[in-house]
Amino acid sequence: MAKFTLPLWVGIFDDPDSLLEGAGQAKEKGFEDLDAFTPYPVHGLEKALGLKRSWVPYVTLICGLSGATLGYLFMLWTSAIDWPLNIGGKPFHSWPAFVPITFEMGILLGGVSTFIALLVATNLPRFKPFVIDPQLTNNRFALVIPEKQDKVRDDIERFLKGAGAVEIKKITG
Amino acid sequence: MSVIDQKISPPLIDPNINMGDVTFDISRPTEKKPSKLWLALFILSVGAAGIGALTVYKLLEIGTGITGWNHPVMWAFFITNMVFWIGIGHAGTLISAILFLLRQRWRTSINRSAEAMTIFAVICAVLFPVLHIGRPWLGFWLFPYPNERLLWVNFRSPLVWDVFAFSTYFTISLFFWFQGLIPDFATLRDQAKTAIRKKIYGILSLGWTGSVRDWNHYEKAYLLFAGLATPLVLSVHSVVSFDFSVSLLPGWHSTIFPPYFVAGAIFSGFAMVMTLVIPMRKYFKLEEYITLNHLELMNKIILVTSMMVGYSYLFEFFIAWYSENPFERFTYWNRATGHYAPFFWLMFLCNVVVPQLFWFKKFRRHIPLMFVVSLLVNVGMWLERFVIIVTSLHRDFTPTAWGTFKPTVWDYSITLGSFGLFFTLFLLFAKFFPTVSLAEIKGVLVNPAGKKKGEEAHG
Numbered sequence: 001m002a003k004f005t006l007p008l009w010v011g012i013f014d015d016p017d018s019l020l021e022g023a024g025q026a027k028e029k030g031f032e033d034l035d036a037f038t039p040y041p042v043h044g045l046e047k048a049l050g051l052k053r054s055w056v057p058y059v060t061l062i063c064g065l066s067g068a069t070l071g072y073l074f075m076l077w078t079s080a081i082d083w084p085l086n087i088g089g090k091p092f093h094s095w096p097a098f099v100p101i102t103f104e105m106g107i108l109l110g111g112v113s114t115f116i117a118l119l120v121a122t123n124l125p126r127f128k129p130f131v132i133d134p135q136l137t138n139n140r141f142a143l144v145i146p147e148k149q150d151k152v153r154d155d156i157e158r159f160l161k162g163a164g165a166v167e168i169k170k171i172t173g
Numbered sequence: 174m175s176v177i178d179q180k181i182s183p184p185l186i187d188p189n190i191n192m193g194d195v196t197f198d199i200s201r202p203t204e205k206k207p208s209k210l211w212l213a214l215f216i217l218s219v220g221a222a223g224i225g226a227l228t229v230y231k232l233l234e235i236g237t238g239i240t241g242w243n244h245p246v247m248w249a250f251f252i253t254n255m256v257f258w259i260g261i262g263h264a265g266t267l268i269s270a271i272l273f274l275l276r277q278r279w280r281t282s283i284n285r286s287a288e289a290m291t292i293f294a295v296i297c298a299v300l301f302p303v304l305h306i307g308r309p310w311l312g313f314w315l316f317p318y319p320n321e322r323l324l325w326v327n328f329r330s331p332l333v334w335d336v337f338a339f340s341t342y343f344t345i346s347l348f349f350w351f352q353g354l355i356p357d358f359a360t361l362r363d364q365a366k367t368a369i370r371k372k373i374y375g376i377l378s379l380g381w382t383g384s385v386r387d388w389n390h391y392e393k394a395y396l397l398f399a400g401l402a403t404p405l406v407l408s409v410h411s412v413v414s415f416d417f418s419v420s421l422l423p424g425w426h427s428t429i430f431p432p433y434f435v436a437g438a439i440f441s442g443f444a445m446v447m448t449l450v451i452p453m454r455k456y457f458k459l460e461e462y463i464t465l466n467h468l469e470l471m472n473k474i475i476l477v478t479s480m481m482v483g484y485s486y487l488f489e490f491f492i493a494w495y496s497e498n499p500f501e502r503f504t505y506w507n508r509a510t511g512h513y514a515p516f517f518w519l520m521f522l523c524n525v526v527v528p529q530l531f532w533f534k535k536f537r538r539h540i541p542l543m544f545v546v547s548l549l550v551n552v553g554m555w556l557e558r559f560v561i562i563v564t565s566l567h568r569d570f571t572p573t574a575w576g577t578f579k580p581t582v583w584d585y586s587i588t589l590g591s592f593g594l595f596f597t598l599f600l601l602f603a604k605f606f607p608t609v610s611l612a613e614i615k616g617v618l619v620n621p622a623g624k625k626k627g628e629e630a631h632g
Contacts, residue, residue: 015622036385039192039360040615046389054393064401078317078325090329097329100412104337107405111345114397115352119379121390124355126380134363137356137383139192139622 004033004146007172009156010132011143011165016042019141022163023048026143029159030151037132037142059117060110067109072102132171184619185279187461191623192615195462199609200361202457204370207604210456218596225590228583229304237307239583246566246578249559251305254588256413256558257441258298258595259339260434263406264442265291266346269353270402273395279470281613282463286453287446288350289606293598294445295343297591302335304587331415338412345405349398352391355381356612410438417561423504424565427492433485440478440524441554443471447547451540453603462609469537475550476531482557483525500570508564512577517560523553 013019019036026034027050034049036042079085080092090097119125136142143165145156160168207215231239242249265287272280303312315336317326326333358378365371381387414434417425447468454463493505508517527549530536537543563578602608615621 015624037383038385038388039196039383040356040612041388041392042385045385049385051386051389054390056390056393057397060397060401074317075328079328083323083325085327087327087329094329100331100334100408100415101328101337103404103408104334104341104412107401107408108337108341108344111341111348111398111401114394114401115348118352118390118394122381122387124379124381124387126382129359129375129378129380129382131363131382137360137363137381138196 004035004130004144005148007147007170009145009147009160010169010171011145011160011163012133012135012167012169013141013143013164014139014166016141018164019143020044020048022143022160022165025163026145026159029154031145031149031156031159032151033146035144037136037144039137039139039141042141054121056114056117056121060114063113064106064110068102068106070109071105072098075101132169185282185466185617186464186614186619188619189623190461190618192618192621193623195611195614195618196360196364198458198461199607199611199614200364202603203361203605203607204366211600211604215597215600218593218600221589221593222597223590223593224586225593228587228590231583232304232587233309237305239581240587241578241580241584243576243578245569245574245576246563248305248562248566249578250580250584250588251301252416253555253558253562254591255298255301255305256434256562257555258294258301258591259342259413260410260438260441260554260558261445262291262294262298262342262346262442263410263435263438264446265289265294266342266402266406267439267442268446269349270399270406273399274403278617279467281610281617282467283446283450283471283609284613285350285353285606285610286450286603286608287442288346288353289599289602289608290442290445290449291346292343292350293595293602294442295339295346296598297595299339299343300591300594301587302332331412331419334412334415338409342405342409345398345402349402352395352398353610353613354606355379356383356391357607357610359383360611361607407435410435417565422565422569423493423498423500424508424561427489429485429488429492433482433489436478436481436485437554437557440475440482441551443475443478444547444550444554447471447475447543448551449599451544451547453608457603457608459609462614465538465540468540468543469534472531472537472543472546475546476528479524479528479531479550483521486521486525504565504568507568508560511564511568513560513564513567516556517564520553520556520560523549524557527553 011022013022016038019038020042023034023036023045027048036045036049038045075098076093079094079098084092086092132142132144133140143160143163145160147156147170149156157168157170240250242251265284268280268287269284269291273284303309306312306315315326315333317328326336355378358374359381362371362374362378365374411431411434414430418427418430420426450463451468454460490505490509493501496502508514527546530542530546567577568575
């Protein structure tokens with residue numbers, strides 16, 4: 001969710017296609033700091049609003065690889081360096097036997113870090129969620145345009161009406 | 174859903190259903206008071222779990238001697254149950270992760286309940302090795318931590334691999350499941366009619382609002398989880414099979430075990446999904462979301478995995494003969510004709526013969542029949558693990574060391590207890606959580622806004 005500067009204009013749409021179109025038009029017009037609220041991920045909306053690709057995958061990659069590396073090094077250190085024990089005549093550094101845990105540690109760290117990264121990226125948990133309209137998690141869609149716009153001087157209310165919003169609200173505080 | 178998609182495949186959900194209907198139908202069971210049937214089942218399950226708890230108490234009071242396991246069969250019901258439950262879990266991850274990566278959008282109707290099943294099954298599975306070690310209060314010794322004995326665990330042992338595989342599997346499945354639940358909890362929060370419901374679902378939803386900026390990260394993270402869980406699920410049951418195949422015992426020491434176990438796990442898990450979903454969809458009136466088509470698709474997977482399992486059974490016998498190893502040959506001959514032969518043949522009947530019914534469309538769409546088949550597959554897959562573990566152990570290399578395993582009442586009661594725990598957790602889930610993923614179902618609707626013809630905006 002974007003950090004909003006009030007007041008905001010909210011256009012409520014009742015189907016995903018008109019939201020997509022409205023979002024595309026708003027972006028074309030040059031409105032800035034746009035946001036949209038949808039009950040399910042509407043595909044193409046992030047492109048229509050010109051959002052950047054999520055950075056979460058980089059975290060997963062780095063943490064996953066470090067998990068696997070650290071897991072392997074830990075096994076190597078405990079089995080061959082800290083206290084080498086002869087078990088069944090196997091070599092102290094028996095790398096094939098270390099493969100399963102190396103893999104599991106990579107997945108574990110990769111997964112946990114993905115979840116943490118998601119929370120950081122989406123600024124969750126939020127104790128006072130910004131619920132514009134309770135139907136936005138049910139069957140309504142919203143396009144949010146902050147009133148303070150540097151580039152465009154258009155009337156936002158008229159724009160939203162023209163884009164097909166079924167309801168228009170102004171949020172001031 | 175675009176027009177092109179519709180031409181390729183028929184709609185998954187009735188086109189007359191819109192987003193509001195989805196929210197209403199799926200959140201309805203969470204809003205009503207529990208019915209008598211639910212309460213009766215719940216009390217029954219808690220009772221069964223209580224019998225399990227009593228068994229655990231006895232185990233701690235007296236010791237593992239109360240069970241029937243003894244030399245040479247030291248792994249019996251407990252490890253059978255462990256493998257059975259962890260296998261059950263695999264279908265949940267297959268549905269949620271692998272079918273997601275394969276873009277099988279029909280999964281959206283069943284993935285939530287299947288994932289819940291995974292988590293509860295892993296909880297049941299973990300219980301058994303911990304109790305089997307005899308001194309469960311020292312269970313933490315399984316983890317490598319700096320201790321006053323200065324010893325580390327033996328990382329070359331498949332049993333230690335299990336510790337890592339199970340804990341990773343549980344953690345990742347839980348996060349994956351919870352991530353899917355976040356937007357749905359937000360829906361329940363916004364639809365809540367009482368303050369307490371709003372509070373509880375509000376906390377569970379973490380304050381989700383459905384901003385497209387959040388969905389952007391959310392979808393990427395979901396994809397990553399699916400990508401991580403896919404190899405994970407294959408690895409977990411492979412590691413479980415290593416418990417057996419890394420040993421030198423005829424009947425266990427076999428390279429076919431990892432794929433054989435993974436196929437069996439998916440097979441048994443899908444059967445358990447059917448067992449749970451068929452009553453659930455009827456009772457909570459979810460027939461429009463979990464349709465007959467969904468059940469038919471699952472039956473097809475049951476048929477495929479049944480054939481894979483059947484192939485493995487036969488191939489094991491072939492390899493035993495082909496190896497010319499007298500011990501291998503004896504083990505398999507003994508498995509099919511020896512002391513435990515009735516279980517072997519019952520297993521073969523349930524797992525290989527009965528699912529062949531699903532070659533026929535009529536049977537794939539016959540609900541009472543598929544429910545019975547799913548129960549039989551559950552029985553068969555439990556027996557499979559029993560047969561592998563006990564028949565291989567009870568006749569090993571020297572006849573002086575032979576013996577038989579006879580379960581005691583405590584073996585049965587702990588097994589019953591694990592089923593009780595599983596169904597208790599599942600009933601709670603079905604009552605208080607959205608049993609079908611709201612956000613994902615809304616994404617596969619043909620006409621999400623529910624507009625009439627002519628009114629539709631740009632198809």
